[in-house]
Amino acid sequence: MTVTSKTNLIQNEDRQDSHRTRTVRSQLTILFMLIRHALPLAALALGMWSLTTAHESAIGQYGLIQALPPLYFISLAMLSGSFIMAWRSSQPRLADFFLSLIALVVLLQGAPGVIESEPRFPVAWLHAGFTNYVAQTGNVLPSVDARFSWPSFFTGMAMVDRAGGLPSAILLIRWWPVVINLLYLPPLYLLSGLLLHDTKKAMLAVWLFPFANWVGQDYYSPQSAAYLLYLVLLCVVLGPYGSNRRATIFRHARASLRRLEETVDRDWRPQALGHALTLFFVMLMLCGAIDTGHQLTPIFAIATVAFLVFFGRTRLLAWPGVMLLLAVGWICYAAVAFWSGHLSVIFGGLGSVGGNYSGDLRLHGNVSHSQVDDIRLLIFAGIWALALIGFFLSRKAGVNRIAAGVIMLTPLLTAAGQSYGGEAGLRAFLFSLPGALCLVAATLTSSGLRLGIILAGALTTALVPGFLIARWGNELSEMVVPGEIAGMNALYRIAPPGSEIVSITPQVTWEYKDIGQYQYDNSLTEFAFGSTSSITAQMTNPRGDYVIITASQLEYAQEAYGLPPSWGTGVERSLNASPTFRLLYSNSTAQVYEYTGHK
Amino acid sequence: MMSQTQSSPIEGKSPPAGLRMDRLVIGMLAVGLSVISIAATVLSTPWQIRFPIVAVTALFGPAIPALRLRPELSLQECLVYGIGVNVALQMLVGLALVMWHIWIPVTASLGLFVISLAVGLKLLFTAGI
Numbered sequence: 015m016t017v018t019s020k021t022n023l024i025q026n027e028d029r030q031d032s033h034r035t036r037t038v039r040s041q042l043t044i045l046f047m048l049i050r051h052a053l054p055l056a057a058l059a060l061g062m063w064s065l066t067t068a069h070e071s072a073i074g075q076y077g078l079i080q081a082l083p084p085l086y087f088i089s090l091a092m093l094s095g096s097f098i099m100a101w102r103s104s105q106p107r108l109a110d111f112f113l114s115l116i117a118l119v120v121l122l123q124g125a126p127g128v129i130e131s132e133p134r135f136p137v138a139w140l141h142a143g144f145t146n147y148v149a150q151t152g153n154v155l156p157s158v159d160a161r162f163s164w165p166s167f168f169t170g171m172a173m174v175d176r177a178g179g180l181p182s183a184i185l186l187i188r189w190w191p192v193v194i195n196l197l198y199l200p201p202l203y204l205l206s207g208l209l210l211h212d213t214k215k216a217m218l219a220v221w222l223f224p225f226a227n228w229v230g231q232d233y234y235s236p237q238s239a240a241y242l243l244y245l246v247l248l249c250v251v252l253g254p255y256g257s258n259r260r261a262t263i264f265r266h267a268r269a270s271l272r273r274l275e276e277t278v279d280r281d282w283r284p285q286a287l288g289h290a291l292t293l294f295f296v297m298l299m300l301c302g303a304i305d306t307g308h309q310l311t312p313i314f315a316i317a318t319v320a321f322l323v324f325f326g327r328t329r330l331l332a333w334p335g336v337m338l339l340l341a342v343g344w345i346c347y348a349a350v351a352f353w354s355g356h357l358s359v360i361f362g363g364l365g366s367v368g369g370n371y372s373g374d375l376r377l378h379g380n381v382s383h384s385q386v387d388d389i390r391l392l393i394f395a396g397i398w399a400l401a402l403i404g405f406f407l408s409r410k411a412g413v414n415r416i417a418a419g420v421i422m423l424t425p426l427l428t429a430a431g432q433s434y435g436g437e438a439g440l441r442a443f444l445f446s447l448p449g450a451l452c453l454v455a456a457t458l459t460s461s462g463l464r465l466g467i468i469l470a471g472a473l474t475t476a477l478v479p480g481f482l483i484a485r486w487g488n489e490l491s492e493m494v495v496p497g498e499i500a501g502m503n504a505l506y507r508i509a510p511p512g513s514e515i516v517s518i519t520p521q522v523t524w525e526y527k528d529i530g531q532y533q534y535d536n537s538l539t540e541f542a543f544g545s546t547s548s549i550t551a552q553m554t555n556p557r558g559d560y561v562i563i564t565a566s567q568l569e570y571a572q573e574a575y576g577l578p579p580s581w582g583t584g585v586e587r588s589l590n591a592s593p594t595f596r597l598l599y600s601n602s603t604a605q606v607y608e609y610t611g612h613k
Numbered sequence: 614m615m616s617q618t619q620s621s622p623i624e625g626k627s628p629p630a631g632l633r634m635d636r637l638v639i640g641m642l643a644v645g646l647s648v649i650s651i652a653a654t655v656l657s658t659p660w661q662i663r664f665p666i667v668a669v670t671a672l673f674g675p676a677i678p679a680l681r682l683r684p685e686l687s688l689q690e691c692l693v694y695g696i697g698v699n700v701a702l703q704m705l706v707g708l709a710l711v712m713w714h715i716w717i718p719v720t721a722s723l724g725l726f727v728i729s730l731a732v733g734l735k736l737l738f739t740a741g742i
Contacts, residue, residue, distance in 0.1 A: 148707075152716020169707030170700070174671050177654060177722030178664030197672075201693045239700060246697030253690060289685045296680075296694050303701035306708055348712075 050110050053096040058117035061089030065121075065128040073129075073493065075382035078486035079479065081129055086121070087478070093118050094474050097221055102467055106213050111221075115199060119224050123191040123232070126486060132494040133187035136523040136566070138234040139494065141168070143526035145183035148172035155530050156349075163349035166306040167236035183234070184526060190234040194242065195224060201245035202448060208252045209414045209421075209452040214463075218470055219455040225477035226397055226451060228390060228484035229444040237441075240304050240311035245448065247300045251319055251328045252417055254285075254293055259326030297333070305341045306348070310438075312341040314445045318424045327417040383573040386487030393480050394443055397450050398422075400473075404453030407460040415456070421449030491570040494523050498564040501604025502526075505562055508598055508606065513558030516549070518585060521570035522562065546588045546595070550611065553594075559609035560598075561589065635688050636681055636740035643678040643733025646670040647726045654723060670726060674699035678732040682739060 064085035072081035093114050100110035126134045133139070144161065148154060149172035154162040162168070175183055202223055206216035232238045285293075305312045320334035379387075401422055408415045425445035428438070458473065459466040502524055509515065514533040515524065525534060535552060553559035568582030589595045589607050599606035650670040653663040677695030680686055686694070706725065710716050 148711065149718070152711055152714070152718075154711055165711065166704035166708040169711045170704035171707075173707035173710070173718040173722060174668055174703060175664075176718035177671075178667035179657065179660035180664045181660060197696060200689070200696065204689055204693045239704070243697055243701060246693055249690070249693055254685075286685065289683055292680065292683050292686075296698055299698050299701040299705065303704040307704055 050096070050099060050107070051113065053099075054093055054110070054113040054117045057089040057092035057096065057114075058120060060092070061086055061117070061121040062124075062128065064089060065125055068129045070130055070493075073489050075380075075490065076386065076483055076487055077489035078125060078129065079482040082125065082482065086125070089121060090118070090478055093121070094471065094478075097474075098467055098471060101214060101217055101221075101470070102463065106217060108213075108217075111217050112199075115221060115224070116196060118221075119195045119199070120192055122224050122481065122485075123195050124189065126489065126493070127188040127192070130493050131496055132499060133184065134489070134493050135187070135233045136492075136494060136521060138187045138190070139184065139523045139526040141234050141236070142183035142187055143529050144168045145171045145175065146527065147529040149175050149183070158530050160309070161236065164236060164307055164309055164344075166303055167239050167308070170239075170303075170307075187234045190238070191232045194232050194238045195227070197242050198223070198245060201242070201249050204249045205245060205252065205448055206452050206455070208249065208256060209418045209449070210455060211412050211414065215413075215452070215455045215459055218458060218466075219451040221470075222451050222454060222473070222477070223447060225474065225481045226393065226447055227444065228393060228481055229440045230485060231441065231444055236308040237311060240308035241444065243300045243304050243307075244311055244315050244445070247297065247304070247315060248318070248421065248448065250293060250297055250300070251322060251330055251333070252414070255329045256414075256417075257326055257329045258414075301337050301340050305337075305344045310441060312337065313428050314425055314441070316341060317428045318421055318445075321420045321424045322417060325416050325420055327414065327420065379574045380572050380576045383488065383576075386483055389480055389487070390484040393477070393484055396476075397447075397454055400457045401450040401453035404455070404457035404460070408453065408456035411456060411460065413452070413456050415453065418449040418452045418456075422446045422453065423449075488573055491521050491566050491573050493566070495565065495603050497601045497603030498523055498566060500601055501562060501564060501599060501606055504599040504604075505560055505606045508608075509560050510558055512555075513560060514553075514555035516552055516559065516561045517567060518549070518561070518563055518582075519567040519570045521566050521574075522564060523566070524562070546592045549585075549589070550592075550594060550609070553609040553611060561595070561607040561609070563589075563605045563607075565603040631688075632684060633740050635691075636736045637742070639678050639681045639691075640733045640736035640740060640742075642673060643675075643729050643736065646673055647730035647733060650726045651723060651730070654719060654726070667722065670729065671703055671722070672696060672699055673729070674702065675725060675728045675732050676702065678729065678736045681736055682732070 064083045068081045068083055068086075070081065074080040096110060096114040097118075100107040100114060141161075144159070144165075145168050148165070148168045154165045154168070156162040156165075171183060171186075174180075175186075180186070199220060203216060203220045206219040207213065210216050210219065231241065301312075301315070304315055316334055316337045319328070319330065319337060322328045323331055323334055401418075404413075405415050405419055423446070425442040428442065454473075458469040461469075505515065506528060509532065511528070511531040512533075514535060516535045517524070533555060549561060563582065563586060568579075571577040571581055572579060586605060589605075590597060594609060594611040595607045596610050597605060598608050646666070647670060650667050653666050657663075674695070676698035677691055680691040680695050680698075681688075683691075702725070706721055707718070710718065710721055
């Protein structure tokens with residue numbers, strides 16, 4: 015063999031080796047990619063399967079977490095690992111990230127839907143009843159409930175239900191939190207990108223949202239849809255109309271007229287007429303739906319946009335005024351039934367910030383309920399503390415920290431000007447989350463990626479049990495059991511239209527059908543109901559009076575008010591012994607009594 | 614703007630080729646979903662089939678394809694604004710029907726599907742089909 019042919023042979027072997035190495039490498043890459051994509055899907059499958067093995071009866075004083083099997087937590091750990099892998103790579107892997115995020119939302123929000131035999135939360139049933147009423151009649155009843163003065167959520171859902179042939183909106187309740195939380199993700203991601211100017215930080219902020227959103231306003235409700243519209247509105251306000259001016263007060267005090275003109279000139283971005291009109295239409299639709307759909311969201315939206323204008327974060331100088339006019343216009347035109355005669359209710363809470371937070375019934379109750387509240391406050395305080403640190407650390411990091419700070423702080427101010435009581439504290443935290451989580455992401459990533467991964471992992475690990483207790487901690491009273499529905503259905507069969515139905519605590523699943531045909535009383539003086547005479551005092555309807563007592567009502571009395579477990583049985587015993595009450599229906603979780611004193 | 618050194622941009626105008634592809638995909642989805650929804654509604658198929666299709670079409674609705682007609686908006690902006698506008702549109706159209714005492718939800722929904730179909734077709738024509 016000649017030297018040349020030997021050399022050729024060696025070169026051929028080298029080429030074959032290198033080709034083999036490349037092939038193995040590419041195969042490994044494909045395998046690794048498949049594993050990356052499969053991990054969130056496997057975690058989702060494992061988590062859902064584990065939920066099907068959980069028992070509803072295991073739900074205890076600390077809620078759903080007591081019923082969750084270990085494999086569920088393993089699936090959440092797998093998702094966290096998948097997120098970290100997608101997040102740590104030099105080029106963020108958005109497909110893996112969104113797969114993990116979607117699986118996370120389904121597992122966190124869908125757990126009660128799989129475990130519990132009936133869709134959860136009594137108020138969601140009530141809203142389904144309102145939707146059904148609109149779907150069947152094409153009318154609203156503003157005199158029956160204040161929510162009918164802001165009815166566009168119910169009318170919109172009624173329209174879709176009728177077009178889709180849905181027999182009842184109750185069918186939507188079970189999976190609504192999953193769907194609406196999935197819909198929050200795109201605007202949250204866009205908004206986080208606008209505030210943080212960095213894909214990785216935005217990914218982290220959005221990843222933390224499902225864990226931090228323990229507030230529970232995402233059940234089938236007008237506020238859940240209004241929150242989605244609020245997030246989209248912020249995307250428009252800070253996106254095409256975003257700005258980087260000085261705060262108004264400083265502009266006027268310090269800048270000369272020339273400098274002001276220069277700022278405005280620099281800020282001016284010419285738009286095609288069609289583009290401007292499109293964005294105007296988008297904002298008008300969003301604000302119109304928010305203003306007609308929910309009482310409280312317009313206040314948060316107007317205040318936030320106004321402060322963004324004040325701090326020079328948006329060029330929409332006149333838009334807060336337009337939003338205010340739309341909101342006030344709706345209240346004056348269509349919500350008369352709500353505000354006429356209730357001005358003290360509307361403005362009674364003005365300025366009582368302390369009362370609006372400390373007066374919350376949610377902050378009292380038995381030991382386990384107090385511990386659940388403590389965990390909620392801990393998450394609140396932790397996120398806010400990290401966000402405040404992020405506000406100062408991100409000074410030179412290119413983060414739009416002023417806008418994030420405005421979105422975080424403004425909801426707290428609105429708590430001063432409403433009459434929702436302690437409910438406002440929950441809402442303020444929810445509305446502060448988009449801004450706060452962006453600043454948290456800025457904090458976690460301020461010391462580099464490696465430390466950021468450790469911190470993000472640690473925070474996620476802490477938030478998993480935190481979320482599960484804070485969000486589903488009151489499940490004993492918030493879940494709906496089949497016996498209660500059977501009891502309520504029996505009552506609807508028995509009670510003639512026009513009669514009054516009384517509940518001894520507010521946590522009761524009713525009004526999900528035959529809206530407007532009965533009078534309901536679950537006034538907050540319910541604990542005067544401890545004696546038969548005080549219940550009798552409520553029985554004033556000549557068409558008939560009925561009392562329903564359910565397990566959830568009694569659980570709520572213990573959880574929220576700290577009443578002893580014997581309280582409910584005492585009420586039942588006194589009603590059974592009373593000659594003016596007759597037990598009409600009874601099962602293991604519901605009793606229906608008729609007042610016979612009229613006869 | 615997004616940090617270019619560490620991360621990929623989160624937003625930005627789609628290049629013409631990307632815009633054309635976006636329009637093709639969104640246009641086909643709009644047309645397909647609208648046609649299926651109209652057929653399912655007219656044929657009164659069982660709600661288990663009809664409702665999911667109608668709900669997805671309502672969510673995708675006329676706004677996402679309509680916004681994709683504007684070249685100034687990125688795909689992400691179109692999707693986010695579009696979802697918001699479609700939800701708002703359902704709420705406001707339903708409200709208008711109730712307030713004007715003409716409760717014709719199925720007809721109104723069919724009207725919205727037809728608008729989606731028209732906008733989807735327009736988008737496909739704009740994309741060069």
